[in-house]
Amino acid sequence: MPELPALIYDGDCGFCTRSARLTEKLPVQARLVPWQEADLAELRVTEDRARHEVLWVDETRRVFGGASAVAELLKHCGGPWESVGMILSAPVVRTIADWVYRRVSENRHRLPGTTPACQLPPERRPGAGA
Template sequence: MTEVAPTLIYDGDCGFCTRSARQVERLPVRVRLAPWQTSDLAALGIPEERARREVVWVERPGPVRGGAAAVAELFKHCRGPWRLVGIAMTLPLIRTLAAWVYRLAAQNRHRLPGSTPACQLPAEQRPGAGGGRPR
């Protein structure tokens, strides 16, 4: 039986998010990248509102993690020094700092390199609004 790779769900309408997902492809990790707009969120147990708000890590079996905790899980699944970064991100003080940095970046992603006009729109007006279903 083959092991299913964990999935990292991101906002495919956000240029910064998509660019970040492309950087994940360079990491020494086996992970499936999927924009929430083309993912079956209901089957994954992820509310659309959550997928709009934060990156989500899905691994079966295991809890679904979002935001900085999802990034920490991604790094923990990497080989080499990235694994240590992921472990460090779960330590109390660093976890709090990572969550703050993640929220700050998420709230300002329209100002970050690679952003698109879609990043500036309210969530309900972005392309793909109303669809957490496969296209």
């Protein structure tokens, strides 16, 4: 089990990997873990869920998925990022963010620079060697 909090992402998806790599630039103390290397049973998360959405696991082992995971990650950054996370968590904005997240997730393989099965070696995945 990774140290918590942790961002669990699809390590075989180029878009997901680049997005996870962006979090390395944020002021947040969290582990980045491809779901393929995470103990999903310990997290009480199904492989199907991990395949379809980014997950944020907080210090209490509470799991957030999709746009809520992004909002929680931002809340852990502090400063202005925390405010952005709070806004993304507001009911009306959350509904819109969920819709946008689903559209991007469903079409991530169509985004520039990605393929349906982008395989990165473990040493090139975000969080490797951290």
